[in-house]
Amino acid sequence: MLIFTSLWHIFWLAFSNLCMWGIYHLEHPFFERYKINTMPWPWNENRQEWNILLKKSLKTCFFNSFVCVPLTLIGTLYSDNFVVAYDFSVENLPDWKTFAANITFCMLCEDVAFHFMHRFLHWKVIYPYIHKQHHQYITTISIAAEYSHPIDYVFGALIPGSLGGIILGRRMHFVTFLLWSLMRTSETLDGHCGYEFSWSPYRLIPFSTSAAYHDFHHSHNVGNYSSFFSFWDTLFAQNKDYYQFQEKTKELIEKLEKEKEAFNEQVNKKLQDDAPSKRATEELEETLKED
Ligand SMILES: [Zn+2]
Numbered sequence: 001m002l003i004f005t006s007l008w009h010i011f012w013l014a015f016s017n018l019c020m021w022g023i024y025h026l027e028h029p030f031f032e033r034y035k036i037n038t039m040p041w042p043w044n045e046n047r048q049e050w051n052i053l054l055k056k057s058l059k060t061c062f063f064n065s066f067v068c069v070p071l072t073l074i075g076t077l078y079s080d081n082f083v084v085a086y087d088f089s090v091e092n093l094p095d096w097k098t099f100a101a102n103i104t105f106c107m108l109c110e111d112v113a114f115h116f117m118h119r120f121l122h123w124k125v126i127y128p129y130i131h132k133q134h135h136q137y138i139t140t141i142s143i144a145a146e147y148s149h150p151i152d153y154v155f156g157a158l159i160p161g162s163l164g165g166i167i168l169g170r171r172m173h174f175v176t177f178l179l180w181s182l183m184r185t186s187e188t189l190d191g192h193c194g195y196e197f198s199w200s201p202y203r204l205i206p207f208s209t210s211a212a213y214h215d216f217h218h219s220h221n222v223g224n225y226s227s228f229f230s231f232w233d234t235l236f237a238q239n240k241d242y243y244q245f246q247e248k249t250k251e252l253i254e255k256l257e258k259e260k261e262a263f264n265e266q267v268n269k270k271l272q273d274d275a276p277s278k279r280a281t282e283e284l285e286e287t288l289k290e291d
């Protein structure tokens with residue numbers, strides 16, 4: 001079960017990252033119009049530095065998946081005398097209502113634990129030693145999603161992600177657990193992919209955060225601590241800087257568009273004003289040629 005869960009996790013992580021790698025290098029306008037910020041991708045900025053960071057990221061993701069995931073699962077089984085609590089029986093496969101209720105419960109548990117643990121990891125006394133590693137990525141790309149210090153990965157990602165399953169125990173089927181882990185991994189990849197896909201299914205979740213929301217957390221290193229929902233950030237005023245930034249960006253774009261419109265109007269007017277004198281010059285040139 002431990003090896004299967006680790007393989008399940010690394011397979012989905014590798015598959016998603018390969019898909020994103022294709023999208024980044026394709027540079028197709030369909031995807032590029034969703035790019036969150038104007039900064040170049042890290043491999044276009046400094047190839048040498050990127051190769052070093054990529055190697056480090058791959059090693060970290062490998063270690064986290066094959067060491068941290070099984071160890072955390074063993075740890076979560078401690079209270080049950082190391083007996084896996086999930087329901088494995090085929091006849092007890094969940095109906096859609098039980099499945100939806102289990103997933104919603106896991107999302108709510110993960111979100112509250114992730115929010116407070118993430119804020120704790122940003123405490124300046126411990127930040128440089130643990131969470132700073134994840135913030136090496138100033139702009140978000142998919143591989144950054146699981147590039148974090150093992151302590152950060154266990155306490156900031158795996159334990160919050162397992163909390164719902166630990167509480168539910170036998171009331172949760174193993175299939176639900178596998179789909180939940182896939183959903184959580186996809187959510188963090190979506191949040192780190194660097195594109196704000198308006199059609200992402202995660203945007204359908206009420207009070208959902210977004211890829212731009214987490215990208216702001218990386219680029220400004222302030223606020224926006226939540227994963228699935230924005231309400232804990234709103235309740236503790238941790239996303240006001242982000243909304244102010246969004247408002248200012250919107251105002252700036254509107255101002256630039258107005259200036260562009262006014263400039264175009266001026267150019268058109270000038271062209272119209274100059275048209276009669278241009279015609280007169282052309283007529284004079286014609287007359288001189290005839291003479
Ligand atoms: Zn952070």
Ligand SMILES: [Zn+2]
Pocket residue numbers: 134144145192214218
């Ligand atoms: Zn992040």
